[in-house]
Amino acid sequence: MPQRLTVLFFGDSFVAGVGDPTGLGWTGRLVAGSRRPGLDLTGYPLGIRRNTSADVLARWEAETAARLPDTGTTRLVVSFGVNDSTDDGAGRPRVEAAESVANLRTLLTRAETLGLPTLVVGPPPIADPRTNHRVLGLDALLADEARAHGVPVVPVVHDLLPDETWLSEVRAGDGAHPGARGYAALAALVRPSWDTFLADALGDQGASDHAAADGLTGAR
Amino acid sequence: MPQRLTVLFFGDSFVAGVGDPTGLGWTGRLVAGSRRPGLDLTGYPLGIRRNTSADVLARWEAETAARLPDTGTTRLVVSFGVNDSTDDGAGRPRVEAAESVANLRTLLTRAETLGLPTLVVGPPPIADPRTNHRVLGLDALLADEARAHGVPVVPVVHDLLPDETWLSEVRAGDGAHPGARGYAALAALVRPSWDTFLADALGDQGASDHAAADGLTGAR
Numbered sequence: 001m002p003q004r005l006t007v008l009f010f011g012d013s014f015v016a017g018v019g020d021p022t023g024l025g026w027t028g029r030l031v032a033g034s035r036r037p038g039l040d041l042t043g044y045p046l047g048i049r050r051n052t053s054a055d056v057l058a059r060w061e062a063e064t065a066a067r068l069p070d071t072g073t074t075r076l077v078v079s080f081g082v083n084d085s086t087d088d089g090a091g092r093p094r095v096e097a098a099e100s101v102a103n104l105r106t107l108l109t110r111a112e113t114l115g116l117p118t119l120v121v122g123p124p125p126i127a128d129p130r131t132n133h134r135v136l137g138l139d140a141l142l143a144d145e146a147r148a149h150g151v152p153v154v155p156v157v158h159d160l161l162p163d164e165t166w167l168s169e170v171r172a173g174d175g176a177h178p179g180a181r182g183y184a185a186l187a188a189l190v191r192p193s194w195d196t197f198l199a200d201a202l203g204d205q206g207a208s209d210h211a212a213a214d215g216l217t218g219a220r
Numbered sequence: 221m222p223q224r225l226t227v228l229f230f231g232d233s234f235v236a237g238v239g240d241p242t243g244l245g246w247t248g249r250l251v252a253g254s255r256r257p258g259l260d261l262t263g264y265p266l267g268i269r270r271n272t273s274a275d276v277l278a279r280w281e282a283e284t285a286a287r288l289p290d291t292g293t294t295r296l297v298v299s300f301g302v303n304d305s306t307d308d309g310a311g312r313p314r315v316e317a318a319e320s321v322a323n324l325r326t327l328l329t330r331a332e333t334l335g336l337p338t339l340v341v342g343p344p345p346i347a348d349p350r351t352n353h354r355v356l357g358l359d360a361l362l363a364d365e366a367r368a369h370g371v372p373v374v375p376v377v378h379d380l381l382p383d384e385t386w387l388s389e390v391r392a393g394d395g396a397h398p399g400a401r402g403y404a405a406l407a408a409l410v411r412p413s414w415d416t417f418l419a420d421a422l423g424d425q426g427a428s429d430h431a432a433a434d435g436l437t438g439a440r
Contacts, residue, residue, distance in 0.1 A: 018262060023252040024243060032243040040394075042238060042269060048287055049262060059286045066279045067268055174260075 002040040004072025010060045011079040015047025019177030029187035052083045052095045053103035073201050081123030085134035101141045108149045119197045120146040122155040126176040154193045222260040224292025230280045231299040235267025239397030249407035272303045272315045273323035301343030305354035317358045321365050328369045339417045340366040342375040346396040374413045
């Protein structure tokens with residue numbers, strides 16, 4: 001029997017892959033790129049457009065309970081923050097940064113209680129400088145919170161802000177979402193931590209140590 | 221502004237695309253094949269492995285409420301029945317056919333009340349004759365129930381049972397799920413009804429009539 005691994009991806013439109021004509025987004029690329037003989041990997045893409053951290057917090061537990069498999073290992077990946085940072089129309093973010101961080105804290109604490117190791121992916125930039133300014137601040141706070149829980153976190157905004165592929169596709173699209181190449185770039189940023197996360201989930205300490213060693217040497 | 225259309229796909233592992241190395245499944249193929257300028261189409265794949273009609277009934281409304289967009293049109297696609305038909309270990313189906321039909325009736329009645337037009341896709345065959353025998357019976361009952369609600373329905377089991385691509389991939393896989401070619405075959409069976417369903421959703425009666433005419437003539 002192949003080893004069963006279930007990964008639930010919670011978050012916003014970026015998690016849903018909005019704008020990607022292939023329909024894969026970054027989550028679909030990670031899952032498809034990790035298929036191999038002996039591994040029965042199921043990814044549940046659970047991003048919703050316009051979702052803030054508060055929206056994710058309100059639904060993730062019920063949607064996770066409905067998807068817990070009868071066998072194998074289950075993991076969570078969460079990514080939010082762009083919608084928290086967009087303007088509420090009155091000059092304030094839709095969710096204040098302190099509340100976004102509190103929402104992540106609540107989610108990670110509960111996930112730990114439920115025995116669901118989690119990977120956090122930071123919010124990406126869009127084509128709006130005011131939102132991006134808030135995203136940069138929130139990204140640092142979310143990363144600190146994740147690290148305080150001992151949870152792996154992948155900030156992406158600093159890499160994507162100067163990424164011409166990302167920004168040109170966002171501008172050519174709806175001003176927020178990239179196309180296929182942008183999502184591939186985002187997936188590539190997450191992949192090293194994803195690979196380690198999966199190796200840990202599979203109890204494959206050899207592969208995990210291997211991935212960590214690769215990260216240190218950068219040699220391959 | 222492009223026209224917004226949101227489609228929620230509820231069902232089982234076939235709706236989740238399990239076994240498809242591309243990660244698209246039949247739902248992802250339909251959505252990707254319908255992207256075009258002026259249409260902002262979001263597909264939410266909400267299939268869950270091992271889900272019966274009872275499992276779908278228990279969750280679809282809360283998961284739909286969380287995904288209703290602030291603008292545009294929303295539609296449902298539902299597909300279940302294989303897990304209802306598999307053996308419970310004591311020689312009975314996991315869900316009796318009469319209960320499966322009652323679950324569909326409850327769902328369709330509620331969806332109509334909520335103003336959510338629905339497309340029903342019948343259960344496909346697997347590599348187990350006893351399950352397939354039950355699927356054939358259930359498929360007819362589900363189709364009758366859908367038609368009684370005036371809801372479009374696409375039976376697929378009669379086309380896929382003699383389909384060598386489908387069955388060879390199912391046998392080469394886990395005995396239930398096909399690979400990429402099988403999912404492409406399933407998507408092709410659903411596509412004509414899907415195209416009409418989308419055209420109706422978009423208020424594009426010309427395109428809808430066009431699709432119906434194509435189905436009648438089979439000429440293009």
